[in-house]
Amino acid sequence: MTRSYLPHTAVDRQAMLAAIGVAATEDLFADIPAGLRLDRPLALPAALAEQELARHLRDLAGQNASLGEYACFLGAGAYDHYIPSVVDHVIGRSEFYTAYTQYQPEISQGYLQALWEYQSMICALTGLDVANASLYDGGTALAEAAMMACAATGRQEVVVARAVHPHYRIILGTYAADRGLTVKEAPFADGATGVAGLAELAGPATAAVIVQTPNFFGCLEDVAAAAELAHKAGALLVVAADPVALGVLEAPGALGADIVVGEGQPLGLPVSFGGPYLGFFAATEKLMRKMPGRIVGQTTDFEGTRGFVLTLQAREQHIRREKATSNICSNEALCSLAAAVYLTAVGREGLREVAELCLKKAHYAHAELVNRKVCQPVFGAPFFQEFAVRCAKPVAAVNAALRREKIIGGLDLGRYYPELAGCMLLCVTEKRTKAEIDRLVRTMEAVS
Amino acid sequence: MRKAEALIFEKGQPGRRAVDLPACDVPAPDAAALIPDAYRRKTPATLPEVSQLELMRHYTALSRRTFGVDTGFYPLGSCTMKYNPKINEDAGRLDGFAALHPLQDEATAQGALAVLAAMEQYLAEIAGMDAVTMQPAAGAHGELTGIKLIRAYHRHRGENRTKVIVPDSAHGTNPATAAVCGLEIVEIKSHADGAIDLDALRAAVGSDTAALMLTNPSTLGLFERNIREVAAIVHAAGGLLYYDGANANAIMGVSRPGDMGFDVIHFNLHKTFATPHGGGGPGSGPVGVKSGLIPFLPTPVVVAADGGYRLDYDRPLSIGKVLSFYGNFGVIVRAYAYIRAMGPDGLLAASRDAVLNANYCLSRLKEKYHSPFDRFCMHECVLTSKNQKPYGVRTLDIAKRLLDYGYHPPTIYFPLIVEEALMIEPTETESKETLDGFIEAMLKIAAEAEEDAAIVKNAPATTVVGRLDEAAAARKPVVRWQP
Numbered sequence: 001m002t003r004s005y006l007p008h009t010a011v012d013r014q015a016m017l018a019a020i021g022v023a024a025t026e027d028l029f030a031d032i033p034a035g036l037r038l039d040r041p042l043a044l045p046a047a048l049a050e051q052e053l054a055r056h057l058r059d060l061a062g063q064n065a066s067l068g069e070y071a072c073f074l075g076a077g078a079y080d081h082y083i084p085s086v087v088d089h090v091i092g093r094s095e096f097y098t099a100y101t102q103y104q105p106e107i108s109q110g111y112l113q114a115l116w117e118y119q120s121m122i123c124a125l126t127g128l129d130v131a132n133a134s135l136y137d138g139g140t141a142l143a144e145a146a147m148m149a150c151a152a153t154g155r156q157e158v159v160v161a162r163a164v165h166p167h168y169r170i171i172l173g174t175y176a177a178d179r180g181l182t183v184k185e186a187p188f189a190d191g192a193t194g195v196a197g198l199a200e201l202a203g204p205a206t207a208a209v210i211v212q213t214p215n216f217f218g219c220l221e222d223v224a225a226a227a228e229l230a231h232k233a234g235a236l237l238v239v240a241a242d243p244v245a246l247g248v249l250e251a252p253g254a255l256g257a258d259i260v261v262g263e264g265q266p267l268g269l270p271v272s273f274g275g276p277y278l279g280f281f282a283a284t285e286k287l288m289r290k291m292p293g294r295i296v297g298q299t300t301d302f303e304g305t306r307g308f309v310l311t312l313q314a315r316e317q318h319i320r321r322e323k324a325t326s327n328i329c330s331n332e333a334l335c336s337l338a339a340a341v342y343l344t345a346v347g348r349e350g351l352r353e354v355a356e357l358c359l360k361k362a363h364y365a366h367a368e369l370v371n372r373k374v375c376q377p378v379f380g381a382p383f384f385q386e387f388a389v390r391c392a393k394p395v396a397a398v399n400a401a402l403r404r405e406k407i408i409g410g411l412d413l414g415r416y417y418p419e420l421a422g423c424m425l426l427c428v429t430e431k432r433t434k435a436e437i438d439r440l441v442r443t444m445e446a447v448s
Numbered sequence: 449m450r451k452a453e454a455l456i457f458e459k460g461q462p463g464r465r466a467v468d469l470p471a472c473d474v475p476a477p478d479a480a481a482l483i484p485d486a487y488r489r490k491t492p493a494t495l496p497e498v499s500q501l502e503l504m505r506h507y508t509a510l511s512r513r514t515f516g517v518d519t520g521f522y523p524l525g526s527c528t529m530k531y532n533p534k535i536n537e538d539a540g541r542l543d544g545f546a547a548l549h550p551l552q553d554e555a556t557a558q559g560a561l562a563v564l565a566a567m568e569q570y571l572a573e574i575a576g577m578d579a580v581t582m583q584p585a586a587g588a589h590g591e592l593t594g595i596k597l598i599r600a601y602h603r604h605r606g607e608n609r610t611k612v613i614v615p616d617s618a619h620g621t622n623p624a625t626a627a628v629c630g631l632e633i634v635e636i637k638s639h640a641d642g643a644i645d646l647d648a649l650r651a652a653v654g655s656d657t658a659a660l661m662l663t664n665p666s667t668l669g670l671f672e673r674n675i676r677e678v679a680a681i682v683h684a685a686g687g688l689l690y691y692d693g694a695n696a697n698a699i700m701g702v703s704r705p706g707d708m709g710f711d712v713i714h715f716n717l718h719k720t721f722a723t724p725h726g727g728g729g730p731g732s733g734p735v736g737v738k739s740g741l742i743p744f745l746p747t748p749v750v751v752a753a754d755g756g757y758r759l760d761y762d763r764p765l766s767i768g769k770v771l772s773f774y775g776n777f778g779v780i781v782r783a784y785a786y787i788r789a790m791g792p793d794g795l796l797a798a799s800r801d802a803v804l805n806a807n808y809c810l811s812r813l814k815e816k817y818h819s820p821f822d823r824f825c826m827h828e829c830v831l832t833s834k835n836q837k838p839y840g841v842r843t844l845d846i847a848k849r850l851l852d853y854g855y856h857p858p859t860i861y862f863p864l865i866v867e868e869a870l871m872i873e874p875t876e877t878e879s880k881e882t883l884d885g886f887i888e889a890m891l892k893i894a895a896e897a898e899e900d901a902a903i904v905k906n907a908p909a910t911t912v913v914g915r916l917d918e919a920a921a922a923r924k925p926v927v928r929w930q931p
Contacts, residue, residue, distance in 0.1 A: 001797045005531055005722070005790070005844045007879040008801055016808045016880060020824075025800050028807050028824045031671035032703050042701045043573050047791025050535055057535075057785060061544025063559030065552065069544040077772055078550050084467040086500060087542070090507040098516030098525055101728035102858075107851055108910035110453070110513030111727045117456050120929040124493040132928045134729065136585035139772040147628070150493075174746070174768030178599050178630040220487050248479055250489045263772070273560045274550030274773025275585065276730030288925065294728065295645035297919035301914035306452040311921040317588070317624035318862075324632045327624035330586035330718065334726030344456055344503050345466040348495045354470050359483070382484055385733065393593075408552055433470050434473040 004050070021202035035207075039380045044403060058184065069406060071436040075427025076216070076411040077138065077165050077263060078271045079244075080402040081244065081354070087268040091338050101294070101330070105309045112308035115333065116296040118340035122280050125243055125343075126260035127251025129285040132293035133420050134278055134332040138263025139168040140239060141279030142210065143175035144292045144326055145238045145259045148283075149208035150181055151325065152290050153236065157205040161193040162408050163215035166416040172210075191219035191379025191388070195229055202233040209233070212240040213249065216416075217425065218362075218386025219379055220249070226438045227256025243267050243280065243339075247355030259283045268342025269335055281355040289315060292326030294333075357430035358385035361437065366426045370425050370443045372443075374448055386427045387421065388413060392448040395424045407440055450913060453509050457929045460498035461727060467500065472519040479903035494931055513912050515856055521882050523809075525828045525859035525871025526619070526667065530696045533789065534838050536782035538722065545781050554758050562773060563756035563784050565750045567734070570787050574795070575691075575713050576706025577736030581745045582775040589770060590714025590733025591625040591661070593746065596767045597712060597737060598659045598688050600744040604765060609658035609687065613649070617642045617668060617863045619694060622661040631658060638865060641821050642668035644678050647769070657687035664708065665695045665826035667863040669806065669871070679709025688712060696720045697875065698803055698827035701796030711738045716741050721783035732779040793911040801876035802827040805883060812887045814850060816894035820866055828865055828873035841904050843868040848915065849896070849907035853889040 006015075013025070022028060027035070048056060052346055071108060072080040091097060095110070102108035102115075102263055115133045123130035128397030144393040146158045149150055160169060160177070162185045169185070176183050182205075186197040193211055209230035213221040230237040236258040241249070244266040252260045265271070283291055297311030317324040346354055362385040369375050369389055376390035389410075391398050399409035416422030428437065471614065497840045498506070516522075522529035539548065548560055566581040584590040595612070602609045612626035613634045634657075636648040643666070653660075660682045663670045672678065688890055691705040691713035697720045700703075705713045718731035719722045725731070737745065747766045748759035759774075790798065803826050810819060810829035818834035833843040847857035849872070859871040874883055896904050908914065 001793065003522060003794055003797070005877055006794070006797055006801055007877065008804070013804065016804055020807050020811045025804055028803050029702060030824065031673050033673065033676065036675070036703050036708055038701060038704055038707070042792040042795065044570055044792040044795070045788060047794050048788050050789070053535060053785060053789050054538070056788065057542060058540045060559040061542035063542040063562070064548050065556035066543040067547040067549060072549060074549050074551055076551055080549065086466060086503055089504070092537070093508070093511040094518040095511040095514040097724040097726050099514055099523065099727040099818045100725045104847070104851065104857055105916050106848070106908050106913055107856065109912050110510030113453060113455070113513070114507070114510050117926070117929065118928055120457065121495055123928045124495060136589060137772050139769070140585070144742060165772070167769055170769040171772070174596065174770060177767070179628075180595060180630065190845060193496045220483070225487065229539045245494065246489070248483060248489055249487055250530060251493070257781060270546040270778070271549045272546050273548040273557065273777040274775070275771065276776040277772070288927070295927055296779045297921040298926040299917045301450070301916050303819050303914055305449060305450050305913050307913040307916045309916050309918050310920050311918070311925055311927070313817075314920060314922070318620040320561040320624070321620045322623035322627040324620070324627070326623040327592060327621050327628050328586070329621050330725070330729040330731040331586040332585070332730045333728035333796050334724070335730055337727070341503070341507060344496045344498060346469070346495075347465045347497045350465055350467065353494050355474055356479045357469070359479055360472050361474050363482055364474035368869045382482065382487070390587050401555070403553070411551055430470070437474065
């Protein structure tokens with residue numbers, strides 16, 4: 001068989017078998033016991049030619065309501081930001097996306113430099129000393145931060161705000177489960193995590209206090225106060241942050257955070273039904289040698305030319321095996337590259353401008369909905385681009401009406417917080433126009 | 449030739465930008481009025497300030513200093529650097545997939561759920577398993593998920609089994625995974641050919657054995673001929689068998705881990721199913737299980753309902769979640785496109801050609817390079833630099849010299865149980881001409897080692913930087929740019 005991905009002709013195969021000194025390919029599989037050889041074809045659909053496959057894929061994609069046709073007011077951990085054209089042009093260069101991890105630095109200098117620049121940008125955003133080259137997503141980055149805090153402090157307990165993304169908290173529970181770690185949840189009031197609630201739970205056994213800002217409700221947390229109480233308990237402060245919001249929010253590192261993690265998807269990655277995303281991870285220099293994941297370092301070659309290598313590999317599984325700080329190997333390098341290109345594209349002023357557009361549009365939408373009495377505000381805490389409202393009708397009914405108007409509405413908060421049944425979490429990014437926001441308000445007004 | 453590329457931070461001028469943003473079209477107060485002063489950033493983060501052309505030139509320059517499968521032959525053992533078909537890239541970028549929010553109403557995402565359901569079914573068939581979760585984001589993440597499933601399974605049966613048996617030839621992720629799952633590692637010695645020592649295994653198993661983690665073909669590229677006995681020993685002790693799918697490219701349509709006796713498996717879609725490695729991800733590490741472990745799968749699970757699909761979160765015995773949403777969906781779409789393009793006959797042919805290519809390289813290279821095992825290999829072969837050692841040439845030198853010939857080197861110094869190992873995995877997508885070119889280069893290097901060892905030991909001569917000081921990088925880490 002010769003296919004576009006399988007170059008051998010019958011003549012090639014014969015020549016190779018002759019060189020090996022066997023009569024048939026089967027002879028090469030002699031080590032597999034006869035009873036373990038599959039004696040039938042795999043029950044899979046027959047091969048499709050490229051143009052048949054292209055049509056089939058288009059048909060499947062066409063069964064989904066894409067954000068290309070719908071105006072999206074849904075966030076909750078995946079954000080519909082504008083992706084500058086350059087991002088896909090860069091990550092579409094196949095020198096990058098068909099490469100493996102940079103174990104041969106002399107022929108990987110370009111990618112290593114791009115990752116090192118990405119680390120530098122994450123350090124600048126978070127206000128911390130060292131960032132790794134990526135983890136899988138925001139939720140796993142948060143779980144890895146908690147595990148690292150336990151290892152660094154020798155303590156077995158973490159205190160996490162209940163206002164942290166519910167999925168992140170489930171992942172944290174899954175990661176913590178088999179290690180004998182205890183996870184305690186701190187309550188929220190008026191949309192934000194009270195210092196009193198955290199202080200009550202944090203004590204001498206606490207390895208980390210974990211807050212998210214903006215939190216799951218879009219509200220801003222008092223990072224400085226959380227840092228103070230965490231440190232008073234001898235614990236580390238882990239902050240999960242939205243990287244676009246960091247265009248207008250103070251760097252958590254400057255407010256006392258020891259570890260800052262987050263979902264990097266807002267930085268130039270499509271929502272893509274939940275992945276691939278990007279877990280970013282930054283920490284203070286003191287914690288550098290305890291960090292999970294790959295880190296690129298600068299060095300020189302024997303002639304003194306600047307170059308880059310994977311460094312501090314003594315932390316990693318391929319060197320340390322069971323003593324590694326994490327089991328992570330493949331991570332999300334190409335997503336880090338996309339994030340670096342995004343941050344380069346918007347640049348120093350542009351990131352603030354994008355964040356301010358989100359902030360202002362979300363506040364406009366909130367004001368319109370509340371002032372027109374379309375729905376009621378739920379929380380009073382300051383917010384970034386997401387906010388909760390209480391609807392007169394069930395959230396599902398409101399969303400169904402919105403869908404008829406080509407709008408994807410908000411998240412039903414009752415799904416995660418029973419006390420917030422009937423409340424909807426809306427998200428307004430810089431991509432939403434005034435016309436779309438007004439259409440949202442009018443449609444919701446008609447349902448209420 | 450030798451030249452550093454300026455950093456992005458060293459390019460551009462204050463005030464430049466690479467994308468134009470829209471004006472604000474809504475009436476709203478200043479940001480200062482919306483964010484409490486103590487929370488507000490006062491100085492922008494030090495991000496680059498370049499024009500769009502400067503951005504493109506920078507990243508184009510970096511791409512040209514990077515070697516991918518599309519650049520040239522990449523026989524990196526254990527990594528399966530096969531060709532990444534371009535239509536798969538197009539598929540992942542279709543609006544209906546890429547611009548699909550994970551929390552949209554399931555009724556509006558039926559095409560995406562159909563892809564997930566189909567992939568679960570296809571991979572279960574290829575592996576000989578009963579169910580699959582697509583959630584893990586990479587191979588090691590699949591291992592983490594699989595070991596957590598095994599722990600949950602034992603715990604549910606009222607057993608606290610605390611030990612994982614790992615052969616000394618295993619990938620580093622295996623012991624690392626067991627450790628992060630709170631388990632103790634029992635390492636057992638392999639025979640010289642990487643086969644499990646059955647006596648050592650019998651001595652290691654017991655009522656505390658949670659699982660044996662195994663790669664088959666082994667990390668030496670050899671099929672574990674005693675796999676049925678291995679399975680019987682572990683199962684008799686009440687343990688489960690975990691299959692590390694890193695080497696699954698040898699067995700598609702040939703033999704199935706489920707039939708060999710494995711209970712849990714992960715695949716690496718970025719190896720076996722042709723999705724790009726991306727320079728270290730994003731990958732995808734789906735996990736397959738036998739029926740007894742289904743109740744513990746991470747949430748949500750895709751289920752058929754009313755002629756379509758829905759997501760089931762009501763799984764009281766689930767281990768929870770290992771990723772925020774449903775897996776690296778964009779990668780899964782690419783692998784789906786690959787399986788549909790190949791069909792059952794194409795996948796079988798791929799594994800057969802992968803094994804043919806590895807044996808062809810082995811048969812031609814073993815005249816000059818020491819081959820530690822006198823038998824056929826599966827999809828990859830292990831050689832060593834033992835014959836070159838008398839000339840002072842080590843495996844690292846051979847790898848670096850290959851760079852001068854335009855090839856990515858094989859995996860080196862792995863598996864750990866073979867001294868000075870060179871592990872070559874050509875994959876099925878490489879032509880005979882490509883293999884011949886590589887073999888010629890390897891033979892030339894062997895000749896150079898004998899005649900002019902210095903040229904090998906000082907390699908590479910043609911790359912943008914020479915050998916780098918990795919010790920200095922680790923001793924005094926410089927891990928970010930500072931103004």
